Amino acid sequence: MRPLTEEETKTLFEKLARYVGKNITHLIDRPDEPHCFRLHEEKVYYVGETTMKKAAGINRDHLLSFGTCFGKFTKTRKFRLHITALDYLAQYSKYKVWVKPNGEMPFLYGNHVVKAHIGRITEDTPEHQGVVIYNMADNPIGFGTTARSTVEIRRLDPTAIVVFHQSDVGEYLRDENTLF
Numbered sequence: 001m002r003p004l005t006e007e008e009t010k011t012l013f014e015k016l017a018r019y020v021g022k023n024i025t026h027l028i029d030r031p032d033e034p035h036c037f038r039l040h041e042e043k044v045y046y047v048g049e050t051t052m053k054k055a056a057g058i059n060r061d062h063l064l065s066f067g068t069c070f071g072k073f074t075k076t077r078k079f080r081l082h083i084t085a086l087d088y089l090a091q092y093s094k095y096k097v098w099v100k101p102n103g104e105m106p107f108l109y110g111n112h113v114v115k116a117h118i119g120r121i122t123e124d125t126p127e128h129q130g131v132v133i134y135n136m137a138d139n140p141i142g143f144g145t146t147a148r149s150t151v152e153i154r155r156l157d158p159t160a161i162v163v164f165h166q167s168d169v170g171e172y173l174r175d176e177n178t179l180f
Helices: 006-028 049-056 083-092 101-108
Strands: 035-040 043-048 068-073 079-081 096-099 118-121 130-135 140-146 161-168
Touching (some): 006 043, 006 130, 035 049, 068 083, 083 140, 096 140, 130 161
Parallel strands (some): 096 130
Antiparallel strands (some): 035 043, 043 068, 068 079, 130 140
């Protein structure tokens, strides 16, 4: 367990900024307790300072995880968000997409969101922007990247892809061995 290097922090914050924008400051400077990001076995954990200090006393070989896993660094040093970060992304996200009930299951099986499945979308959402996907009951079910801006979406046919799938809550079942 170690603090992130400057390059790793920059990569992480660039990825998070695609989803939460300037709300990244709310992740670090919390009113209840300051939180930080720590790297352990190429995975980035978001953890409170008291928990981090307690975890520091445990041998690295015996420490499996601590805090919330936000994602991991790939071999090419790119950062990939995990579904375990969804609660924080949903809380601070700038742009949101709601899918209709008929589009919820296809998304949870790993498919992209098409225009016919869109219930609502945040106004002025730009192209290639990170969005959190909600069902119509306002429960976050995943996140992705917009394929088109809100203005372009209005002119598309119903089968056109609107949001590229990146992660969904169905991954808890599909990839449970690799998440933790």
